[in-house]
Amino acid sequence: MALISPSRRLRRTPFSDGVEAAGVKAYTVYNHMLLPTVFESVEADYHHLKKHVQIWDVSVERQVELRGPDAARLMQMLTPRDLRGMLPGRCFYVPIVDETGGMLNDPVAVKLAEDRWWISIADSDLLLWVKGIANGYRLDVLVDEPDVSPLAIQGPKADELMARVFGETIRDIRFFRFGLFQFEGRDLVIARSGYSKQGGFEIYVQGSDIAMPIWNTLFAAGEDLNVRAGCPNAIERIEGGLLSYGNDMTDDNTPHECGLGRFCDTQTAIGCIGRDALLRVSKEGPVQQVQAITIDGDPVPPCDRVWPLFAQGRRVGQVTSAIWSPDYSTNVAIGMVRMTHWDSGTKLEVETPAGRRSATVQPGFWA
């Protein structure tokens, strides 16, 4: 593996000092910002995440803030998910599509108030799309990136750790809901959410000045819980079927291809820019779709490009994420497979840098 060259353009986060002190070994870049990928090792981090509690610097989940009388209207223009029933205090996972129905991002929308939203984004400059739309349609709304850096607390002991710092009532937050909690006199949005299947919270840290105080308080409170610095874990997220924008989907794909059809209310999401384009696919269904796949043999090398999938010599899809799973003792993978070959149990072949391997479409993800 090559080194990463530091520069201001690869932005540090308000938690970077803590991340470095914790011994980060590798990074990726996400929304022009550093995202840790390895502390002890991907496998050691994985085992720890499933047993204990980790604190993740996910500042890279930048927020796009919509504020003003047209905020809700603009939000609905961005997504085929019907937002009419969404109340303040809720988080919705929302596919964002362009006028062709192609995925531009798969963020979590946080409704703070009728006229104030945060979009907690995956890795694309969604801010530019939203600003362009707001400008082009002359909407009465302010769109910008506020000084908000999410910190995720993930793992089975997350509730215990958070209760120690923010009080017992934090246990009552339901999945994808948020509440306001105080830290040093400041109100913080804290949601039950996060990019793992181990449970936990995301603290929307507003104001870089309180970032390290929160980080340090959490570590101090969790010493006997074996709390560690962590990060989204490649093995755990593939086992859990958590898609990654840019890896498992791009603007070439519709939400339906990504298995996100249940988040598309194409009939009723009036105003959505991609609605016309999605009407047909929502009626007939996609011709290819994201699937869980196992790959036989030894641990595969890092999946840094698409690996073509074949059946009887014909290309029928591609693997986009793959890694060895210690808990399932096989290579777990996410791929896009054509409908002719997507039934559970279908045997395929995948071209990896380590040679051609047999692969099998699974009935679902592992966790």
Next chain:
Amino acid sequence: MALISPSRRLRRTPFSDGVEAAGVKAYTVYNHMLLPTVFESVEADYHHLKKHVQIWDVSVERQVELRGPDAARLMQMLTPRDLRGMLPGRCFYVPIVDETGGMLNDPVAVKLAEDRWWISIADSDLLLWVKGIANGYRLDVLVDEPDVSPLAIQGPKADELMARVFGETIRDIRFFRFGLFQFEGRDLVIARSGYSKQGGFEIYVQGSDIAMPIWNTLFAAGEDLNVRAGCPNAIERIEGGLLSYGNDMTDDNTPHECGLGRFCDTQTAIGCIGRDALLRVSKEGPVQQVQAITIDGDPVPPCDRVWPLFAQGRRVGQVTSAIWSPDYSTNVAIGMVRMTHWDSGTKLEVETPAGRRSATVQPGFWA
């Protein structure tokens, strides 16, 4: 320095196999794609670039293609530079601004025809802004990212190498003009341009399938010219005052602050979305501006965040790029300085990770 974790999301380029075979040691990420930063060492690469010729994989300069009857109108909406006099066959460096006059990108616009343009972008998803504007204003134009990956040939022997492969007429291309040249029966846009002050060309390689053939042909033709794989060089680009979007400017800055006022025809660039916002600053001038700065003492550490500039204890700006220059035997830097302290020769202090250093505003860049 930490490692970089590979994934499909950090896209490889059509030249990556060649880059790896040439022994790349470090990368940055730019437009969600791998950009080499070091081969032998930053200093060795620098000395070689100034003496010989290098081949750079700058595929990260992704193209935004505008095609259709409204292409020219859309292009003018994006920039305060007056494009009326621009003929096909020309390249223009164009600040791209939002409705507040904030820089969204500083690309090179390539005019292929009246109704067909490429925007060769710096590190932001400009595609999303352009698509949003085209959609919001209901323009009759297709906007997408074509399969075009620029390959730069830079250094004093660039003309000789290119003439051997593409013929003697390539020497006649004038600065920021382009011509069409054949390679294996395919027409290629080749411009006299590039992100160094050593002279050279950029080949807009259209079609990933011919990328490695071109790469290999150039290396074979340049053996006796001491041709090497290279990349934009941090030392050479700071000496030359070549700004880097995301490092030396962000959407907080106007073009005038970036010293790009000469590319703004705010009076006549009718249609530019940021025109209203820029009218005042273009009349009165900016209150801070990019300057060349020297920093005294030993070689500074990597500049991975802004370094505040002070005068008599008051903050008067920030350094955004800095590195030791072997040829000028000082630390060369780019920074944003307030008008009260931007006169050449002004003594300042800069807070670096290696302590506070004295710094001096220079009359201009070094090369």
